[in-house]
Amino acid sequence: xxxxxxxxxxxxxxxxxxxxxxxxxxxxxxxxxxxxxxxxxxxxxxxxxxxxxxxxxxxxxxxxxxxxxxxxxxxxxxxxxxxxxxxxxxxxxxxxxxxxxxxxxxxxxxxxxxxxxxxxxxxxxxxxxxxxxxxxxxxxxxxxxxxxxxxxxxxxxxxxxxxxxxxxxxxxxxxxxxxxxxxxxxxxxxxxxxxxxxxxxxxxxxxxxxxxxxxxxxxxxxxxxxxxxxxxxxxxxxxxxxxxxxxxxxxxxxxxxxxxxxxxxxxxxxxxxxxxxxxxxxxxxxxxxxxxxxxxxxxxxxxxxxxxxxxxxxxxxxxxxxxxxxxxxxxxxxxxxxxxxxxxxxxxxxxxxxxxxxxxxxxxxxxxxxxxxxxxxxxxxxxxxxxxxxxxxxxxxxxxxxxxxxxxxxxxxxxxxxxxxxxxxxxxxxxxxxxxxxxxxxxxxxxxxxxxxxxxxxxxxxxxxxxxxxxxxxxxxxxxxxxxxxxxxxxxxxxxxxxxxxxxxxxxxxxxxxxxxxxxxxxxxxxxxxxxxxxxxxxxxxxxxxxxxxxxxxxxxxxxxxxxxxxxxxxxxxxxxxxxxxxxxxxxxxxxxxxxxxxxxxxxxxxxxxxxxxxxxxxxxxxxxxxxxxxxxxxxxxxxxxxxxxxxxxxxxxxxxxxxxxxxxxxxxxxxxxxxxxxxxxxxxxxxxxxxxxxxxxxxxxxxxxxxxxxxxxxxxxxxxxxxxxxxxxxxxxxxxxxxxxxxxxxxxxxxxxxxxxxxxxxxxxxxxxxxxxxxxxxxxxxxxxxxxxxxxxxxxxxxxxxxxxxxxxxxxxxxxxxxxxxxxxxxxxxxxxxxxxxxxxxxxxxxxxxxxxxxxxxxxxxxxxxxxxxxxxxxxxxxxxxxxxxxxxxxxxxxxxxxxxxxxxxxxxxxxxxxxx
Numbered sequence: 001x002x003x004x005x006x007x008x009x010x011x012x013x014x015x016x017x018x019x020x021x022x023x024x025x026x027x028x029x030x031x032x033x034x035x036x037x038x039x040x041x042x043x044x045x046x047x048x049x050x051x052x053x054x055x056x057x058x059x060x061x062x063x064x065x066x067x068x069x070x071x072x073x074x075x076x077x078x079x080x081x082x083x084x085x086x087x088x089x090x091x092x093x094x095x096x097x098x099x100x101x102x103x104x105x106x107x108x109x110x111x112x113x114x115x116x117x118x119x120x121x122x123x124x125x126x127x128x129x130x131x132x133x134x135x136x137x138x139x140x141x142x143x144x145x146x147x148x149x150x151x152x153x154x155x156x157x158x159x160x161x162x163x164x165x166x167x168x169x170x171x172x173x174x175x176x177x178x179x180x181x182x183x184x185x186x187x188x189x190x191x192x193x194x195x196x197x198x199x200x201x202x203x204x205x206x207x208x209x210x211x212x213x214x215x216x217x218x219x220x221x222x223x224x225x226x227x228x229x230x231x232x233x234x235x236x237x238x239x240x241x242x243x244x245x246x247x248x249x250x251x252x253x254x255x256x257x258x259x260x261x262x263x264x265x266x267x268x269x270x271x272x273x274x275x276x277x278x279x280x281x282x283x284x285x286x287x288x289x290x291x292x293x294x295x296x297x298x299x300x301x302x303x304x305x306x307x308x309x310x311x312x313x314x315x316x317x318x319x320x321x322x323x324x325x326x327x328x329x330x331x332x333x334x335x336x337x338x339x340x341x342x343x344x345x346x347x348x349x350x351x352x353x354x355x356x357x358x359x360x361x362x363x364x365x366x367x368x369x370x371x372x373x374x375x376x377x378x379x380x381x382x383x384x385x386x387x388x389x390x391x392x393x394x395x396x397x398x399x400x401x402x403x404x405x406x407x408x409x410x411x412x413x414x415x416x417x418x419x420x421x422x423x424x425x426x427x428x429x430x431x432x433x434x435x436x437x438x439x440x441x442x443x444x445x446x447x448x449x450x451x452x453x454x455x456x457x458x459x460x461x462x463x464x465x466x467x468x469x470x471x472x473x474x475x476x477x478x479x480x481x482x483x484x485x486x487x488x489x490x491x492x493x494x495x496x497x498x499x500x501x502x503x504x505x506x507x508x509x510x511x512x513x514x515x516x517x518x519x520x521x522x523x524x525x526x527x528x529x530x531x532x533x534x535x536x537x538x539x540x541x542x543x544x545x546x547x548x549x550x551x552x553x554x555x556x557x558x559x560x561x562x563x564x565x566x567x568x569x570x571x572x573x574x575x576x577x578x579x580x581x582x583x584x585x586x587x588x589x590x591x592x593x594x595x596x597x598x599x600x601x602x603x604x605x606x607x608x609x610x611x612x613x614x615x616x617x618x619x620x621x622x623x624x625x626x627x628x629x630x631x632x633x634x635x636x637x638x639x640x641x642x643x644x645x646x647x648x649x650x651x652x653x654x655x656x657x658x659x660x661x662x663x664x665x666x667x668x669x670x671x672x673x674x675x676x677x678x679x680x681x682x683x684x685x686x687x688x689x690x691x692x693x694x695x696x697x698x699x700x701x702x703x704x705x706x707x708x709x710x711x712x713x714x715x716x717x718x719x720x721x722x723x724x725x726x727x728x729x730x731x732x733x734x735x736x737x738x739x740x741x742x743x744x745x746x747x748x749x750x751x752x753x754x755x756x757x758x759x760x761x762x763x764x765x766x767x768x769x770x771x772x773x774x775x776x777x778x779x780x781x782x783x784x785x786x787x788x789x790x791x792x793x794x795x796x797x798x799x800x801x802x803x804x805x806x807x808x809x810x811x812x813x814x815x816x817x818x819x820x821x822x823x824x825x826x827x828x829x830x831x832x833x834x835x836x837x838x839x840x841x842x843x844x845x846x847x848x849x850x851x852x853x854x855x856x857x858x859x860x861x862x863x864x865x866x867x868x869x870x871x872x873x874x875x876x877x878x879x880x881x882x883x884x885x886x887x888x889x890x891x892x893x894x895x896x897x898x899x900x901x902x903x904x905x906x907x908x909x910x911x912x913x914x915x916x917x918x
Contacts, residue, residue: 023057023081026050027088030065047071047085047095057081062283064091068099071270076294077277085270087282095269097288098124098262101246110253111233113245120241121309122264122287125250129338132310133233133240133247135226140237142340142365143389143415143444147223150184151203155219158212163204164224170203181228182207183313185367187219189418189446191392192313192367197226211315262287264309272297274326291323300332308341311366318370318396320345321363327351331358335597336372339363343372343387348399350377357384357593359664364391367416371396378402378431385409386592386664391416393424393453394440401431408438409592409663414445421453421476422468430461437581439591440468441548450476450500451491459483464568465581465589467550469493473500474519482510486526487568490550490581491519492542498534499525516562516569518580531563533579540580543641548627548663551582551640559584590628596666600624605660605670611839614644614656621662628661634674634883648676650873652916655883735841736799738812739790741834742781753781757798758811773813780814790834799840860901864915866892874899877912 028050032043043063044050048071050060056077062085077083087093099118107113123130129140138146153164169177177200185192193216195207211217218224226232230247233240239248246263250256269288272278276294282301289307290299299322307321319341324331327350336343336358343360346353355373364370372387374396381404387394394410397403410422422440425433435452443449451468452475454461464487468474474491477484478501491498498519501509514526517533518540524532541556543549552558562569562577569577573585582588596602603626606618616629619642631639633646634654648654654676659669738755756773777798781791795812862874873888890897901913 023059024055026054026058026060027063028060028067029063030067031063051085054083056083056277059084059086061086061088062091062093063088064093066094066096068096068266070097070266070268070288071095073272073275073278076275077279079277079296082277082279082296082298083275084279084281085283086279090282092284093282094284094286095288096262096286097264097266097269098122098286099265101261101263102257104248104255104257107247110236111247111249112256113247115244116241116246116263116265117244118265120239120246120263120265121267122306123239123246123248124262124264124287125237125248125256125259127260128251129306130237130239130248131235132227133230133238135232135234137235137238138225143362143391145225147225150218150220150222150224152220153218153222155214155217156209159208159210161198161206162209162217163206164218164222165203166205167203169200169205172200174201176200176231177205177226177229179229180226180232181312182224182226183366184218184222184224185416186211186216186222188215189416190216190420191315191369191417193218193315194313196228213315216315264288264306276326289320289322291325292329293323293325295327295329297326297329298332299330299334302334304334304336306338307336307343308339308370310340313366313368316369318342318345318364318368318374319366321370321374323347324353324355325350326353328353330354330356333357333593333595335359335361337362338365339370340365341368341370342374344374346373346375346377346380346400348376350375350380352379352381353377354381354383355385356381357595358386359593359597360385360387362389364416367391369396375400375403380404381406383407384591384593388412389415393420394422395424397423397425397428397433399428400425401429401433403430403433405433405435406437407589407591410438410440411442411663412444414443414449418445419448420445421450421455422471424450424453424455425458425461426453426455426478427457429459433461435461435463436465437589437591438466439548440466440471442470443472448472450474452476452489454478454481454484457481461485462487464488466490467492467581469545469548469550470495472496474498476500476502477509477512477525478502480507480510482512484509484512484526486512486514486517487565488516488562488577488579488581489518491517491521492537492545492550494519494521496521498522501525515565516577516579518558531561531579533558533561544629547625547642549629549640550580551588552578552580552584553641554584556584590661592663593665596662596664600662600664600666602666602668603660603662605658605668607656607658607670607672609656609672609674612645612647612837614639614646614658616642616644616658616660619658619660621660621666624662624664624666626660626662628659630659630661632657632659650916651676653914733796733800733840735794735839736796737839737841738793738795739837739839740780740793741790741836742785742787752779753814754778755780755793755795756813756815757795758813771813773815776815790837795838799838859903860911862899862901862913862915863896866894866897872897873916874901875914875916876901876903877914883914 026038027040027043028047029043032045034045034049036042036044038044038050046069047062047067048069051071051073055075101114101116103114104112131140136146136148148166151165151167154162156162177197180197182195182197183192193210195210197205197207199206230240233247233249236249236251236253248256250259264287268291269285271291272294274294277296279298285304287306304322308319311319321339321342322336322344324344325347343363344355360372363372371393372390373382376399378401384407387410390413394413405423413422414420423435440451449471450473451471452463454477457479458481460483462485467490469492472495474494498521509527512526513528514524514532515530517524519534520537522534535557537545539557541553543551543553558579560574560576562579564577572583578584601622603621607614607616619626629642631644634656635648639646654674655671656674657669657671661667754776756776759772759774780793870892872890873885875883875885877883
């Protein structure tokens with residue numbers, strides 16, 4: 001009994017000590033020693049040495065160097081005190097599964113060998129990946145390998161003997177390929193398989209069938225290669241490992257002792273096991289991957305190359321990449337590449353993990369069921385990743401539930417297989433999985449590649465605001481798929497169908513709602529189809545479909561076409577929501593990573609200006625292509641598109657900024673000062689084609705009118721053009737140019753169209769062909785066009801003469817002077833994509849002069865020449881980019897106006913001013 005109070009007191013004292021314990025920092029350097037103290041001055045030599053002593057809250061800083069080890073942990077961190085492994089001050093830290101190999105001796109001819117006790121799964125020479133010996137020989141472009149072709153094949157039951165024939169095999173002696181392994185793509189080419197050759201005789205290989213499904217058995221025309229035997233080693237860069245012996249024919253057939261040769265003998269760089277709250281930041285993994293089975297771990301800012309070596313393909317299976325298997329773990333802002341299997345793998349017991357903002361590319365070299373992201377489990381978030389180059393699908397999520405697959409940019413999938421998707425599942429109840437705001441594009445499959453693929457009786461998926469372009473099908477739902485909502489998706493250039501279904505036995509969809517989708521081909525599929533729009537690319541008026549910008553412009557037929565859907569069309573602009581993935585004038589969104597890898601060459605922004613047209617065609621990207629062109633015109637107005645139109649309301653000098661973004665989120669911008677004149681477009685309810693009554697060009701896609709010589713009142717009204725000059729009276733006009741867009745339309749007679757000035761007041765609604773006009777000013781459009789372009793006519797003298805008469809409605813008439821009249825000539829109307837325009841150019845703006853000295857209050861006096869009747873605004877800038885209006889509506893006081901800036905400016909190195917008017 002006497003010991004009890006002592007025990008309690010001791011326990012309380014121990015808690016007090018742990019409450020004030022502090023975290024430790026450890027340092028590792030490849031030049032250190034594991035017998036050292038682990039300090040910055042005396043670092044450990046291995047990361048494992050630090051991991052062995054680290055407690056919750058400790059941090060290991062790793063100095064630059066190469067670390068040939070698999071790091072494991074003894075303890076977990078906590079939410080408040082994670083265990084962290086960081087690259088020291090951004091030094092390059094490489095954790096590798098490679099070991100240096102040496103001791104080479106000649107085996108036969110140019111083939112050397114050495115002893116390596118551990119299994120070798122990859123070989124590098126001079127930092128370059130070598131080729132595991134195979135026939136036919138190939139290089140390391142594993143998405144376009146050299147393969148053999150089957151002449152004929154037998155079929156059989158699972159694990160029963162079958163065979164193939166190939167005439168090229170006869171060049172090898174009988175038994176040459178006995179015991180070798182066979183990689184093959186079966187008839188369906190859904191994914192690869194492998195087997196072992198039992199006997200080889202002449203042109204025939206015998207082996208066991210490894211498929212339980214007929215569509216996945218080898219057949220005539222199937223592609224294959226042989227490996228797993230020393231007999232395949234017959235070319236430079238090839239290697240083979242067996243029973244502790246490594247065989248290698250080096251590049252150029254040189255002695256490998258003259259090269260740095262490294263063999264992969266470890267799978268993992270870090271194996272965290274079931275430990276929790278561990279963070280890895282800023283490390284590079286080469287021929288090594290990471291395994292996480294605990295919870296709340298974080299991997300970020302890492303590069304993970306060659307995570308998965310070659311493996312024997314198994315039907316319906318893949319190979320793990322970075323293993324994110326536990327719960328609430330995150331991999332973020334990492335590059336993962338060059339994998340025979342997955343990029344990131346999440347197995348069926350994993351819960352609520354996140355793959356976010358990662359660049360994942362060149363995965364599934366094996367052509368199996370792997371993917372850049374392959375997930376099972378539940379509750380995962382796959383967000384803002386850029387994924388490209390995969391042997392099969394981009395994201396495979398079969399048997400995964402309650403996922404968020406959002407804002408991913410996925411391209412160039414299907415290099416080796418058929419019948420796949422950018423995102424694909426099959427036979428799965430998604431339990432509310434959301435697929436949204438993704439860019440899905442450009443596949444490399446020979447057949448049947450789909451943007452969003454819900455295969456074989458899938459159910460419970462929400463698919464909204466995705467853009468899928470250049471697929472066989474934008475979306476596919478096979479067999480009796482049900483409980484799917486497809487809202488506001490944009491499907492462009494679907495070569496087969498926009499929304500497809502495979503139903504060989506008459507299967508029907510159930511509870512599939514398809515609302516507000518747009519596509520350039522049909523049909524739309526579902527049990528409830530509402531407000532879906534099929535139209536041409538021109539009618540959709542995309543900003544730049546050719547380079548992947550599917551924001552719509554102001555003439556799009558998708559504007560206000562859609563229905564409201566609570567939670568999905570909220571905040572729309574206009575009378576109704578727009579159909580498709582983008583709302584005109586609404587919130588923009590992009591998909592993919594928000595950073596760019598250091599090896600990506602940034603695009604170069606450049607543009608030219610011609611009056612109201614801003615053209616970014618001069619912009620370039622050396623190693624990719626530009627997807628986005630965004631404009632800031634310097635007057636508070638923004639725009640987008642490779643070629644944009646903008647007219648300034650007030651003449652002056654503006655700083656125009658163009659920002660361009662490539663497919664890997666590389667961004668650059670350029671800014672130029674432009675001198676703006678005023679562009680006056682036709683306005684007021686009366687324009688040349690207001691009463692064209694639906695007359696259209698022959699392609700039916702552009703509004704147009706046709707001026708006709710004659711006395712019919714409707715025809716007469718079509719030939720008159722009226723516009724408002726009120727905003728340009730009193731300004732020094734040096735040139736005015738009329739621009740009309742000419743279209744070749746139905747019944748076009750190819751006659752000359754002459755321009756005349758109206759010489760007296762007129763009312764547009766009742767004007768007749770007898771309205772007085774001037775003599776012809778000249779031919780606006782010649783006998784045979786040209787068509788589908790703007791035609792310009794200098795009307796400077798006429799407009800200058802009209803400036804003195806602000807009360808009159810002035811205009812032009814277009815007429816034919818042939819004997820039989822002009823019976824059909826088409827011009828784009830005000831409502832069309834290429835409306836009539838007048839381009840007005842002004843004289844040189846008044847020169848700004850600074851007069852006097854700074855006042856005692858550091859105020860600056862400005863003086864400029866002024867025009868009678870004008871009003872002025874004064875703007876200030878410190879960088880020629882951002883301008884601040886400091887006063888406006890200053891009346892003219894000819895010959896000079898004066899203004900004193902009340903804000904002291906002596907603290908700034910440079911101050912710029914501009915005067916704008918009217």
